[in-house]
Amino acid sequence: MTGRPAFRRRAAFAVLVVVVLTGTTWYAAAELQRARAEQNAPTRVEVTEGVLDGPHVLFRGTAPGELYGRVAAVALDDLSGPREVTPVVCDRVSSQGATTLCLRTRRGVVTTYEAEVLDAAWRTTATWSLPGLPSRAQLSPDGLVATTAFVTGHSYSQAGFSTETMVRDADGAKVSGNLEDFTLLADGERVAPVDRNVWGVTFVDDRYFYATVRSQSLGHTWLVRGDLTERTLVTVLDGVECPSLSPDGTRLAFKHDVAADGAATQHWTPAVLDLATLEVTVLDAEQRTVDDQMTWLDDTTLLYGLPRADEPGTTDVWSLAVDGTSKPAVAIPQAWSPSVVG
Template sequence: MKAVRRNWLLAGITVLVLGGAVAYAGVAIAGYQSRATATVGAATPRPTLPSGPLLVFRDTSPGAHYGQVASVPLADPSAARTSTGLLCDRVYATHENLMCLRTQSGTVTSFDATLYDVAGDQLKSWPLPGFPSRTRISPDSSLVAQTSFVTGSSYGAAGFSTQTTISAVNGIDYGNLEAFTLLVDGQKVTADREIWGVTFASDDNTFFATAMSGGRIWLVRGNLRGRTLVAVKDGAECPSLSPDGTRVAYKKNISTTATKHWTLAVLDFATGVEKELPIPASVSVDDQAEWLDDGTLLYGLADPAAPGNSNVYAVKADGSAAPRLFLAHAWSPSVVR
């Protein structure tokens, strides 16, 4: 079935009919951003970042820097932005590397992933099968993951398909995670599967991701060397491991209808207790959260009143306070410590 869907994409059949305002908003911003930032044979800048703790993000402020990777000091997000000039749909950075997923326009629109080193030099680049979705780099900058859509451009759409890969920055390519063995309650799941949204532990072997098969969704713990994915919790998507490794945040579908509506939740590994965060009921969070520190999460939200714009919000991981605006006109935040 996956092969058939990929053939649809290669044949150019990309028309989707989406239902619900949440799905529409997600697709609208994705389409606007990709059209606004698509490059046509332009020279690619060498993206370098300032020293010190940073918040790196995709700039969505109107003007000449729209869609470019930018940064602000972590201690002062209201400071002037430093732009790299690099256009990306999704970005993630550490002090050693920067990962850029982007749309390339031309006679045929294409998509690619490019990994840069600290000097802004390109380490590697490879094509993506569809619209960019998620990317992460491991805490020690040794591993990189990316998720892109094979069909569709929203997790709220019916029948979407993804491809997720992990590779070492300077070594082995672990390939498509769909080739890993998926175990649920000790049983191997062999039916058509989708894997997306990787987050890395600090041991260069363990990671967490989302797996879906037969309409069910799980948070899975991955073992790179063992090439296994083991389900640890139902209904958790796009995980983000805390810096201390004791908790994992994720988005959780709380809708009782066919239209998905996501909030954020945090699972404590030691106690097994899940805490839903006080995200307003009017808001659906279709993003992979990022930990600002061990007590605070960042996430992006599209601005329904301004197509193409988005903002980054902060919320306490223990649910003790309502979310607050952290950085306006921004998307795809990554914390460089």
């Protein structure tokens, strides 16, 4: 008789497991159906044609719906106006008009990452795989491409993150290699920390560039001037991340950590470096932390992306005057990774 209650308990437990699994399966299916419905829903943005024919800003659209992730453009003189949408989906984008660099994530049973170069008709001219999550993309007027991917970690604020930054020709024919393999000169002395990471490339010309080098073991986050011919990285200043060269070539915009010593998290504020004097101007009109490589709209205004706190996945591109005369303002709503094409 003692076996019958135990059997009933096992049977009841089995029924409970079936109910839970059925409920979980139903919930997962419902969530998948809801997500697909959201992805296929019309995107509520004003769409037009002809924007790409004139001066414009190219970017990744982040408005929810069927156009989410698609590369789009707004007119340079009407940043909040209607956008022209391309057929290309990117995580990060950089463009010189006739040539566009696109970094993307391909999700599937096995998630992969890739870089793609496209011509003005959005046809692929070169493609190669990336070792991890796309982070930074830069295309120079001289036809050079810089890509940064997270090999481990998904944030520059994480301890122990690792990146791979490569420079190559846009046609993929010549690869300058991983910038971590370049000779690092700090105050004229060669150093080779095993934990160095390089990211945030901004090109000067077809030989020189600026970038960020960080070594946690040495306690430095340097601005470096790179030389593709000599394969060197020479330190310029400490405490600089993600530099961006101004159109007139005289200044670098970057994000500057203003968090107190010992703070648990970093707080990045936009700043501008005068290359002639090495004087830094912190743009503290922006009180939020800006974890992005900024883009110069012109010689007086910066663009950068910020996420919406109440809308996961949606970001806006903000503008900020470099002379500190105005507060930050939304320049392109529901956008990310701006690239100015004059």
